[in-house]
Amino acid sequence: MPADAKLLLGGRWCASLDAAGAFRAEDPTRAEPIGPAFPISGAADLEAALAAASSVAVELAATPPARIADFLERYATAIEEETDTLVALAAEETALPAEPRLRSVELPRTSGQLRQAARAVRDYAWTEPVIDTATGLRAHRAPLVKPVLVFGPNNFPFAFNAIAGSDFASAIAARNPVIAKAHPSHPATSRRLAELAHKALHDAGLPAASVQMLYHFDNALGVALAGDARLGAIGFTGSRAGGLALKVAADVAGVPMYAELSSVNPVFLLPGALAERAESLAQEFFASCTMGSGQFCTNPGIVVVAQGEAGDTFVATATKQFASATPRPLFSRGVQENLARAVRDLVDAGAGVLAGGSKGDGQGYRFEPTLLHVDAATFLAHREALQAEAFGPVSLLVSGGDETTMVAIAEAFEGNLTATLYRAADGSDDALWQAVAPPLRKRVGRLIANRMPTGVAVSPAMNHGGPYPATGHPGFTAVGMPTAIHRFAALHSYDNVPDALLPPELRDRNPGPVQRRIDGRWTDADVGVSR
Known part of the structure; x- marks a missing residue:
């Protein structure tokens, strides 16, 4: 071709100098070029x-x-x-x-x-x-x-x-x-962007x-x-x-x-939060996990549920929603096959299937919204295999236990982009928060309260990064x-260089107003001028 x-x-714009072949995009809803x-x-x-x-x-x-x-x-x-x-x-x-x-x-x-x-x-x-x-x-x-x-x-x-x-x-x-x-899943989109x-x-x-x-x-x-x-x-x-x-x-x-x-973005549902709003939390979780067919890097891939009646209500409500959901298209055959393999690997590692688990019916590349479950002991015993990312509408529920168990689960996670803790409005979960948050804090780039991780605000205060294996370096977003921008910059230092030979933002006269740290203080003044 x-x-x-x-x-x-x-x-x-030119023809390839040595094309090794050609490819076409596919319509994921029909699996056709x-x-x-x-x-x-x-x-x-x-x-x-x-x-x-x-x-x-x-x-x-x-x-x-x-x-x-x-x-x-x-x-x-x-x-x-x-x-x-x-x-x-x-x-x-x-x-x-x-x-x-x-x-x-x-x-x-x-x-x-x-x-x-x-x-x-x-x-x-x-x-x-x-x-x-x-x-x-x-x-x-x-x-x-x-x-x-x-x-x-x-x-x-x-x-x-x-x-x-x-x-x-x-x-x-x-x-x-x-x-x-460019990614081969959307070459025509990329071409038009490149033209612009x-x-x-x-x-x-x-x-x-x-x-x-x-x-x-x-x-x-x-x-x-x-x-x-x-x-x-x-x-x-x-x-x-x-x-x-x-x-x-x-x-x-x-x-x-x-x-x-990769990232599984663990979510911890603390007991007070579950007692207050178990059913609404289940709805929020389902919406987050299935948004965009679950094809988000911040998908809630593991949810730790405090044990008890309210936890059981959450699990039952979430299972019902996953079981009744219609499979939506995935990006490609490769995504579908990798997702099916990931679900099989999770089951082999000890997870039980509460809902879904198979490729969806109908045209195109689809996979059933899938909810899996393990108890805390199984998760801790097979922690590496059970926190492998499943890129799609899939999540694993882990039945937690007392404070000691939840802390142990938090400590079992690899590096992730995010972690979320849902706490009660009356403060009854705050002591447990203070026990679980510290081990999570060092394992994630962004710690979230009372909000599912899906969605990344474009803000100067955002960290879309995290410790390995979420990213290759925990110090960048x-x-x-x-x-x-700092990822693609070098740190240049000038020692005793004459003012006229310095870059504009390092000269005595501010080219700005530019915020500069002069002798330990941030200011937009010229060098030698105090404000």
Whole structure:
């Protein structure tokens, strides 16, 4: 099958230099190919992209921040003006609902991230300038002066797309060229986004090869590319196995990799909360677990339920809802097969099936909303196998016990993106909270009270990250400007460098107003001026 679509390579749209084949997107509701054929790149495409990006890295790093911000804002506007086309493409390729998910939630989040990144560029917020007049030292965060390789996931065709999402916006904000690896689940959506980005890049006057996109390539080529020391960093969102293979290669080459790998996002239902509202909690849990067919990195994959009558009510209500739910489409055959395998592995590890457990009937790729159950002793005895991620509408209930048991369960978890504790409004759970929260706190990036984990606000205070294996590094977030930009920046220190030769935000005169830490105090004043 010859490829119809062209690549964005070296600043222009062109045919693949050495296509190893072609693929088409699929309609998940019918399991049938749709749209044009897209090239599967060979080694020549990857080398051309890396060489082109490397050739403009110095120029882009020296580009005035206003032009970078102009690109990000132009791109955001172009995405909004193309809403109807983009939503139609993404809905067809992913089976995600056009409204409200794509049109009212994800697309505005995407353009909003780009604008937040632009603001962080204009006010230098991401650079965090520090000036120590006593030593003559000045430091800030600066471009890597190397390309960033971004791997996009299947579950967010806009907000985490390799050519438009948070990783992309962050890398460009830090003035690094981006090589985007689109996800094969939504190639036509990615192509249209890339067309908009390419035009915005041209209109903003940035180097033509600052943004490039490849649709697909063999895993072995991806590993080889990840291990190329010409890269400055890698942003990856996807499976643990795929991410770790890339990370091994990147580590050997000294390439920093910021990877989101897997998470089960444990939820603890404390006894007072269950006594107050067991049935409503079951409804909230069901809605969260099945939203988007459960294909969220923050899906509540394990729920620890305090034992007792109220806990039994929760389990019964949740089981009824899962059992009566209609299977919704999944992104692909691969997602369906991996989910079926994950459920089998959980059952083999000791979980019982309360509802669902099989591939759904009807056309397309579907899986029954599935609720599994184990007691606390079984979970603790088989903790590693029972906390494996099942990417889809699946969750495991763990019947807890007394305080000691709940603390032991909390201590059994690997690193996760989130953990949630539901507490009673009257404060009766607060002592148990204080026992369970500390072991969870060191295992998660975001600790949540009385709210299911699904959904990630784009906020400067957000941490969409966590300890391994949720991500590859606990000190960074993939969401929230300006902090997300730090992943793709270097820390540059200047010692006794003359004022005129310093970057603008480190000179005596504030280019801003820019918030700078001068002699231990944050201020927007010039050096030597007190306020």
